[in-house]
Amino acid sequence: MVRRRDAFDFVAMRARRHETLECGRTRRWACAIATAHLFGICSKHRRGFGDSSLASRRDGTIQCDLAGTTRSMRCLLVADLHYSLQQYDWVTEVAGDFDVVVIAGDHLDLSSMVDFRAQSVVVRKYIAKLTAKTQLLVCSGNHDLDTRDETGEKVSRWILGARDCGVPCDGDSFVFSDTLFTVCPWWDGPTVRGAIEALLAADAKKRPRRWIWVHHAPPASSATSWDGVRHHGDADLRRWILQYRPDFVLCGHVHQSPFRQGGSWADCVGPTWVFNAGHQFGRPPAHVILDCEQQRALWFSAAGNQIVRLDRALRRPIEKLIELPGWLAVKGPDLDPSPA
Numbered sequence: 001m002v003r004r005r006d007a008f009d010f011v012a013m014r015a016r017r018h019e020t021l022e023c024g025r026t027r028r029w030a031c032a033i034a035t036a037h038l039f040g041i042c043s044k045h046r047r048g049f050g051d052s053s054l055a056s057r058r059d060g061t062i063q064c065d066l067a068g069t070t071r072s073m074r075c076l077l078v079a080d081l082h083y084s085l086q087q088y089d090w091v092t093e094v095a096g097d098f099d100v101v102v103i104a105g106d107h108l109d110l111s112s113m114v115d116f117r118a119q120s121v122v123v124r125k126y127i128a129k130l131t132a133k134t135q136l137l138v139c140s141g142n143h144d145l146d147t148r149d150e151t152g153e154k155v156s157r158w159i160l161g162a163r164d165c166g167v168p169c170d171g172d173s174f175v176f177s178d179t180l181f182t183v184c185p186w187w188d189g190p191t192v193r194g195a196i197e198a199l200l201a202a203d204a205k206k207r208p209r210r211w212i213w214v215h216h217a218p219p220a221s222s223a224t225s226w227d228g229v230r231h232h233g234d235a236d237l238r239r240w241i242l243q244y245r246p247d248f249v250l251c252g253h254v255h256q257s258p259f260r261q262g263g264s265w266a267d268c269v270g271p272t273w274v275f276n277a278g279h280q281f282g283r284p285p286a287h288v289i290l291d292c293e294q295q296r297a298l299w300f301s302a303a304g305n306q307i308v309r310l311d312r313a314l315r316r317p318i319e320k321l322i323e324l325p326g327w328l329a330v331k332g333p334d335l336d337p338s339p340a
Helices: 002-023 085-097 116-131 158-165 190-204 235-244
Strands: 042-044 062-064 074-078 100-104 135-139 173-176 179-183 210-214 248-251 266-269 272-276 287-291 296-301 304-309
Touching: 074 085, 085 100, 085 116, 100 248, 116 135, 116 158, 135 158, 135 179, 173 190, 179 190, 190 235, 235 266, 248 287, 272 296
Parallel strands: 062 173, 074 100, 100 135, 179 210, 210 248, 248 272
Antiparallel strands: 042 062, 074 287, 173 179, 266 272, 287 296, 296 304
16 A cells, blocks of 8 residues: 555656646745634534435534634635646645635546546645645535445545545535535435535524535526536526525636636625636636625636625626735735735
């Protein structure tokens, strides 16, 4: 096993070196929060879906030491990193500046020359690094499925190993301060879909001040699921949103949505805000910063930066971000002042 793990590391190292050489000199950014925060670690870790089956729901919610308190929260959303090691490096560098970091699926890249087993080993190492810096949440996407469950549906087994690092993942509920996170797996059939329905129904009964869902696919008929030709969203997710009305849904999956006419990184389904940062190559990845204290959501990408005000109705076209918030600061003289 040791020799096999070394082989995986060697393949990943070669892939990373090749990616770095192709990238060349890239712009970097980092942000700092004026007031340091002490992050809680999980005091109770009880899984939402069991190891043997994603459909076996267990009672209990992961609690951090801040559960039940009221405090502001700044959350970083990325998705669809697709084994881009330079993007994982960037997320690792800035993770400590946020209370919560969410990677909303598609950690791996099925089209990569690197074997998916080697990819999962490397990504798990990044997960461990991120856990040492902040509270991390991850869910699976369609590129992350590596096996089938007892009913024959495709599931992601490897991502459940994130729980060994105390990271909430597929099927888990997590309470941070006064916010409940519900982490949904990618579903391939009625069994896992039914388990998600049961998870949402259970969490709805213990809903605190704020409820956030992590779900790889965006809802159907949303600007966040538009690729310029048609929608690629989840109709069941849209139905669940209208039924339970969470505060936010953090997703990904449709890479082009923020960059196509008629698409967007932000949308509202009923009273629920939906965010999909989109996908771009190189570092940093396209990303969304959710600032619950200032009631703002900020989008950073190579196509430009935008801002929405969460205490107002969504207006289009979305406002351009002209000035960085005061709590964002650039570290180092060689860094571009823009996150993108």
